[in-house]
Amino acid sequence: MQKSTIPFLLTSLFVLVLLVSCGSDPVKNLTSAAISQSTYKAPYFSDSKTDYVYKTNISVYGNEMSGIFVVKRISKTAHRVVFTTEFGNKLLDFEISEKDFKVNSIVEELDRKMLIDTLVEDFRLLLRENYTIAQQFDSGNSNVLQARDGRNFNYLFVSKTDGKLTEIRHTTKRKQKISVTFSSENNIFAESITIQHYNIRLKIAFNHFKNQ
């Protein structure tokens, strides 16, 4: 009896490791496919004439916060991003491009480096337009385009039936860090968006509202 304990433990450990790594494998259930396009343009925040306005709910470690999220494309490479309370008080005001960001203003309570870094990473993922495709996969319903993002990867899920971008998974080599899911009627404008983090308890939900 005594003898069999160690192999049993080892097997359990192996199964456990296998389960854990399967669970977090970013390309689980995806089959490799031939690259159908070398570049991809994300559609949702690309128009410089549109005011993108969303009612937004942030859930962070059990705390809830809400407000109005506004995005405007201000140049070929940059977006202005503003978050206000429902009353209109500005909580943060950023200018973000793929390489740079500038804090125009932020209230004292939110002025924490870790928080700003997290939001900048999220907003970049949300707003990035141009991708160079390195690999392609097939998920059954979607063509999955893989693009490098520094040392990380972005997997873009593009529906086979209507060509809509439905999800971006931001991953390291082994683990999924963030997912951004879009729901859009026309593939030009996203009516609702969710940013879900997997390494911290942070979720941001955006719901577009029509300006009266």
Next chain:
Amino acid sequence: MKIKTFLLAFFTLFTVATYAQEQKMTDNETAAFRQSVNAVSKKIQSLSTDFTQFKHMDFLAKDIETSGKMYFKEPDKLLWQYKKPYNYTIVFKNGKILINDEGNKSAMDVGSSKIFAKLNKLIIGSVSGNLFDDKEFIISCFKTKDFNVAKLIPKDAALKKYIRQIELSFDKQDHTVEQVRLVESAEDYTKIVFKNKVQNAKVDDSVFTN
């Protein structure tokens, strides 16, 4: 030379136009105006009104417009209920803030944040017109074609970070607040316009729940 003349004419015209739009009150006018407003605001026991809020930011093509209903009851109960384009209610009462965001309810203490307490006082004061506190603000008064306007600059440095100036526009006849403009920066303000105001009708305490 021609350009110079044109510019001069242009700026003169512009100055006159600005002047015609808004004229600073004399000391006597200011005193009379402030007295009338104080007398009216003292009589306000309750207030209900529709409101439309315009959030202006220079970089946007259009102001963000939201609207709803507001109730106020002396001394410090206040409810803002946004109905369009989303349902969001915020209640200030007994030192607490109660929120209902599309059915999700939450509460927090005003007391925990000094700045929130000041903002709270400012919002209630804006609505009732009871904001003429020279210890808290530098106050200057103007008249336009439609309104008497009081401009208040906060003296408190912490409050000033959030709101550079508050402009209250009063009805010339009944001396109640018609519009509030909260100026955050040169590019950025929130304007709230009140409509269908009812003063001193019975407002039940049960209104002020989330």
